[in-house]
Amino acid sequence: xxxxxxxxxxxxxxxxxxxxxxxxxxxxxxxxxxxxxxxxxxxxxxxxxxxxxxxxxxxxxxxxxxxxxxxxxxxxxxxxxxxxxxxxxxxxxxxxxxxxxxxxxxxxxxxxxxxxxxxxxxxxxxxxxxxxxxxxxxxxxxxxxxxxxxxxxxxxxxxxxxxxxxxxxxxxxxxxxxxxxxxxxxxxxxxxxxxxxxxxxxxxxxxxxxxxxxxxxxxxxxxxxxxxxxxxxxxxxxxxxxxxxxxxxxxxxxxxxxxxxxxxxxxxxxxxxxxxxxxxxxxxxxxxxxxxxxxxxxxxxxxxxxxxxxxxxxxxxxxxxxxxxxxxxxxxxxxxxxxxxxxxxxxxxxxxxxxxxxxxxxxxxxxxxxxxxxxxxxxxxxxxxxxxxxxxxxxxxxxxxxxxxxxxxxxxxxxxxxxxxxxxxxxxxxxxxxxxxxxxxxxxxxxxxxxxxxxxxxxxxxxxxxxxxxxxxxxxxxxxxxxxxxxxxxxx
Amino acid sequence: xxxxxxxxxxxxxxxxxxxxxxxxxxxxxxxxxxxxxxxxxxxxxxxxxxxxxxxxxxxxxxxxxxxxxxxxxxxxxxxxxxxxxxxxxxxxxxxxxxxxxxxxxxxxxxxxxxxxxxxxxxxxxxxxxxxxxxxxxxxxxxxxxxxxxxxxxxxxxxxxxxxxxxxxxxxxxxxxxxxxxxxxxxxxxxxxxxxxxxxxxxxxxxxxxxxxxxxxxxxxxxxxxxxxxxxxxxxxxxxxxxxxxxxxxxxxxxxxxxxxxxxxxxxxxxxxx
Numbered sequence: 001x002x003x004x005x006x007x008x009x010x011x012x013x014x015x016x017x018x019x020x021x022x023x024x025x026x027x028x029x030x031x032x033x034x035x036x037x038x039x040x041x042x043x044x045x046x047x048x049x050x051x052x053x054x055x056x057x058x059x060x061x062x063x064x065x066x067x068x069x070x071x072x073x074x075x076x077x078x079x080x081x082x083x084x085x086x087x088x089x090x091x092x093x094x095x096x097x098x099x100x101x102x103x104x105x106x107x108x109x110x111x112x113x114x115x116x117x118x119x120x121x122x123x124x125x126x127x128x129x130x131x132x133x134x135x136x137x138x139x140x141x142x143x144x145x146x147x148x149x150x151x152x153x154x155x156x157x158x159x160x161x162x163x164x165x166x167x168x169x170x171x172x173x174x175x176x177x178x179x180x181x182x183x184x185x186x187x188x189x190x191x192x193x194x195x196x197x198x199x200x201x202x203x204x205x206x207x208x209x210x211x212x213x214x215x216x217x218x219x220x221x222x223x224x225x226x227x228x229x230x231x232x233x234x235x236x237x238x239x240x241x242x243x244x245x246x247x248x249x250x251x252x253x254x255x256x257x258x259x260x261x262x263x264x265x266x267x268x269x270x271x272x273x274x275x276x277x278x279x280x281x282x283x284x285x286x287x288x289x290x291x292x293x294x295x296x297x298x299x300x301x302x303x304x305x306x307x308x309x310x311x312x313x314x315x316x317x318x319x320x321x322x323x324x325x326x327x328x329x330x331x332x333x334x335x336x337x338x339x340x341x342x343x344x345x346x347x348x349x350x351x352x353x354x355x356x357x358x359x360x361x362x363x364x365x366x367x368x369x370x371x372x373x374x375x376x377x378x379x380x381x382x383x384x385x386x387x388x389x390x391x392x393x394x395x396x397x398x399x400x401x402x403x404x405x406x407x408x409x410x411x412x413x414x415x416x417x418x419x420x421x422x423x424x425x426x427x428x429x430x431x432x433x434x435x436x437x438x439x440x441x442x443x444x445x446x447x448x449x450x451x452x453x454x455x456x457x458x459x460x461x462x463x464x465x466x467x468x469x470x471x472x473x474x475x476x477x478x479x480x481x482x483x484x485x486x487x488x489x490x491x492x
Numbered sequence: 493x494x495x496x497x498x499x500x501x502x503x504x505x506x507x508x509x510x511x512x513x514x515x516x517x518x519x520x521x522x523x524x525x526x527x528x529x530x531x532x533x534x535x536x537x538x539x540x541x542x543x544x545x546x547x548x549x550x551x552x553x554x555x556x557x558x559x560x561x562x563x564x565x566x567x568x569x570x571x572x573x574x575x576x577x578x579x580x581x582x583x584x585x586x587x588x589x590x591x592x593x594x595x596x597x598x599x600x601x602x603x604x605x606x607x608x609x610x611x612x613x614x615x616x617x618x619x620x621x622x623x624x625x626x627x628x629x630x631x632x633x634x635x636x637x638x639x640x641x642x643x644x645x646x647x648x649x650x651x652x653x654x655x656x657x658x659x660x661x662x663x664x665x666x667x668x669x670x671x672x673x674x675x676x677x678x679x680x681x682x683x684x685x686x687x688x689x690x691x692x693x694x695x696x697x698x699x700x701x702x703x704x705x706x707x708x709x710x711x712x713x714x715x716x717x718x719x720x721x722x723x724x725x726x727x728x729x730x731x732x733x734x735x736x737x738x739x740x741x742x743x744x745x746x747x748x749x750x751x752x753x754x755x756x757x758x759x760x761x762x763x764x765x
Binding site for chain 2: 115118125126129130134136137138139140141261262263264265292293294297304305308309311312313314
């Protein structure tokens with residue numbers, strides 16, 4: 001739909017530059033980095049960029065991108081210039097992320113139990129109960145800690161000094177955390193001194209936190225030392241690298257459906273020394289392909305009987321079956337109401353204003369303003385199938401309008417946000433490019449854990465707002481800085 | 493009436509299977525119009541079958557067998573006291589939210605033909621019972637009862653287009669039409685005394701549908717027989733469609749050359765106590 005050569009006006013007004021304030025001065029967290037960029041020759045930066053690519057090749061991180069004729073083992077471009085967040089910025093985000101994730105989990109628990117929020121009329125019952133992502137099989141199922149989204153990837157964008165928005169919630173099977181870890185590893189090799197001088201908070205312990213979270217989520221009957229496995233659809237999955245990477249870092253077995261079986265409502269893993277009981281499955285397989293005994297009877301993937309064991313409380317799945325409901329972009333528009341309803345708090349992180357095309361007056365507005373809106377499918381992801389009004393042709397808008405008219409409930413629209421931009425190494429030198437940010441929130445019901453960092457995606461084409469790796473985006477390391485240094489301790 | 497049920501399902505394999513797993517929804521619940529006197533599910537294996545109660549209130553057992561086996565035999569049998577209430581149900585376990593029964597499923601996805609069928613019999617608010625009887629009769633006329641032409645994968649739309657099917661297809665079409673009219677509806681699997689001969693055997697369990705009417709509650713409609721279920725019926729399991737209410741849903745590994753035998757006997761108990 002959007003060819004690389006297409007005219008790309010980007011946001012119609014000015015945008016927030018994270019390194020430079022509007023008066024041209026350097027914003028505080030970027031003091032050191034700006035100076036460093038100033039005195040480092042461009043050739044040196046290019047050399048570092050090549051070194052980074054070589055490192056990635058050696059580590060082997062790839063991401064199969066579904067584009068025609070694309071190299072399936074293509075590297076996602078890594079931009080060597082980090083994005084910086086001050087301690088106070090992070091502390092605000094951290095509180096907002098924890099709050100939102102709490103509300104999302106409360107919503108999922110409510111929807112699959114008493115449905116108080118529907119009874120109270122805060123969101124239409126149909127939006128939940130007729131939703132493809134709602135799983136009737138999960139109704140009334142009690143889960144350890146009442147947690148559905150153990151690993152939540154919330155996509156944040158920024159438009160101003162203190163204006164952060166949540167663009168979408170990913171509670172199904174959010175991916176991308178391996179980039180956070182590998183980008184940092186590469187940064188450490190490229191810029192050990194710069195990193196040390198910045199007092200950047202570490203992210204390397206994410207796999208330990210993930211393992212802790214998964215173990216805390218084990219069913220009540222599990223042993224004190226619960227067995228955790230990572231379930232992958234296999235090597236052809238676009239995120240297979242991440243599955244094997246995380247399993248490896250956690251010291252957990254990486255398994256496919258055929259490696260597991262159910263007996264007496266318990267799940268076992270086949271091992272060379274015989275069957276071994278499994279307590280927690282970090283599953284990176286979609287609901288539909290988990291269990292042919294419950295979902296698609298023709299699926300060859302999955303573990304027959306898994307859902308029976310799960311519903312009998314004999315095994316835990318992370319994330320829970322049916323958690324994808326929270327990713328629906330029409331349901332997204334109600335998250336601020338959820339925060340007020342379940343937590344009796346005001347939302348810390350803002351939602352992007354959203355028009356639900358399923359509502360007649362909204363639909364009329366969207367139809368008349370297609371040229372300035374971003375329109376998305378409620379179940380869409382990966383940046384596929386959306387319309388970016390300002391950079392679409394009249395013909396594309398008309399074709400899209402016809403799709404909306406055919407199934408208005410399947411679409412939402414949002415204003416085109418002027419995403420913030422960070423200094424990025426591109427062909428013409430260092431230039432601002434638009435970014436987003438996906439931090440990962442871990443919830444076990446006992447504790448909420450957020451590693452200070454996340455997947456930062458950057459739209460490498462000038463003016464482009466599409467950061468998805470499937471659409472030509474790259475990644476950046478995000479450096480969350482320690483609070484301003486206290487007086488140095490005695491040789492600690 | 494005291495109804496006696498015997499339901500045997502037997503799979504035989506020419507080449508042995510090495511793994512079998514089945515969800516068994518073979519245990520009826522007591523309601524205001526049926527009371528379980530005694531009930532047994534026998535898989536031929538000692539020890540208790542692990543179980544859980546699903547979203548719709550069905551007690552669901554999981555049966556697994558590992559290691560080579562050339563047959564699996566599941567028997568459900570028992571006695572259930574039933575009352576005739578004109579098809580209107582009382583005190584059914586209802587863990588699933590009522591509006592959830594408006595949800596379409598893969599087997600009950602609406603099409604223009606189904607919409608037309610539903611609309612043609614819509615008598616409007618306050619006349620839901622008439623609407624439902626009209627639908628039952630119309631579906632019975634539109635889909636002739638013929639076995640062997642449809643299977644477990646046949647959708648409501650397919651059955652309507654084909655014009656023939658079995659009780660399962662009738663129930664799917666009925667439930668789809670109800671939902672299109674805003675009436676919550678569900679699929680019911682169960683048993684029916686279909687003959688005066690107490691020794692008559694059938695080769696399948698029965699299925700019908702239930703619709704929810706304001707002020708009245710759930711009402712059963714057996715499209716295949718054109719009646720609302722009375723005391724000759726035993727409700728076994730409910731769900732949005734066949735897949736969720738099937739008495740047995742299973743998968744086996746290995747085990748080629750499957751030969752399936754089903755024997756169902758449902759009769760008024762000789763001694764009505």
